[in-house]
Amino acid sequence: MEPERFRDHDAWLQLMMAAHHASSGAAREEFIAWSTSDPMYAADDWSIGRRWDSLHIEGETSITARTFLDKLVQDAGGEVPNVPADEDFTVWESDDDELKDKVEKPRWSVRSLDDLANMPPPRWIVRKILQEESVAVLFGPPSEGKSFVALDLALHLAANMVWHDPRRTVMGGDVLYVAAEGAAGLAKRTSAWRKAHPVPLHADAFSAGYRVAEPVGQGRSEGLSRLRRG
Structure with missing residues (x-):
């Protein structure tokens, strides 16, 4: 739809409400980009964004996507049939058991006090330091060696x-180390670690992942812009 067709404020607002409703508020940037593609409102991205955000606050989303589409069709002289919901879509069933498990598996588990008391004890990846199926944070002041500690632990x-103490037993396994920074120094660090710890370490036990920067050459201004944005 051409944005020039919605220069009338009421029509534009109804479309915004419908887009907000259909996307549960997630289409903010897309709607701003569409609205500002009209040269008359090319510089109004800030005010359009504020108007979109106000729909959350005011609860003003009274125009649903279905209502808006019905109006468009009727304005064009058409008619939208009112089909019952159970007849609107064909029932689809999958024979893929793996897909069924993904769809049907709940994201949350609710347990009683008795259930909690009977839960198995936690399994430790590093005894008393890092638990299985958990999220951990290694933090400290800058330049205090956090990356060295994390790499040493991973290896x-x-x-x-x-890990540096007979009591800190580990649950060994394959490791993926994501180097969000300092990737250039990984080769020297891992080489130094292996010299200090001459133990068998098969090739697939440790892998390092890092962000690949696209080379910037002649005519690659777009790649340079992405690098600057990080």
Whole structure:
């Protein structure tokens, strides 16, 4: 739809409400981009964004996507049949058991006090430090060696070695180390670690992932812009 057709404020507002309703508010940037593609409102992105955001606050989304589409069709001289919901779509069933498990598996588990008391004890990836199926944070001041500690821990797991203390037993396994920074120094660091710890370490036990920067050459201004944005 051409945005020039919606220069009338009421028509434009109804379309905004319908888009807001259909996307549960997630189409903000798309709606702003569409609205500002009309040269008359090319510089109004800020005010359009504020108007979109006000729909959350005011609860003003009274025009649904279905209502808006019905109006468009009727204005064009057509008619939208009122089909019962159970007849509107064909029932689809999948024979893929793996897909069924993904669809039917609940994201949350609600348990009683008795259920909690009977839960198995936690399994430790690193005894008393890092638990299985959990999220952990290694934090400290800048330049205090956090990356070295994280890499050392990852390599101990990959080698199935206790971590600097006989009590810190580990659950060895394959490790993916994501280097969000300092990827250039990984080769030297891992090489130094292996010299200090001459233990068997199969090739697939440790893998490093890092962001690949697209090379910027002649005529690659778009790649440069992406690098600057990070």
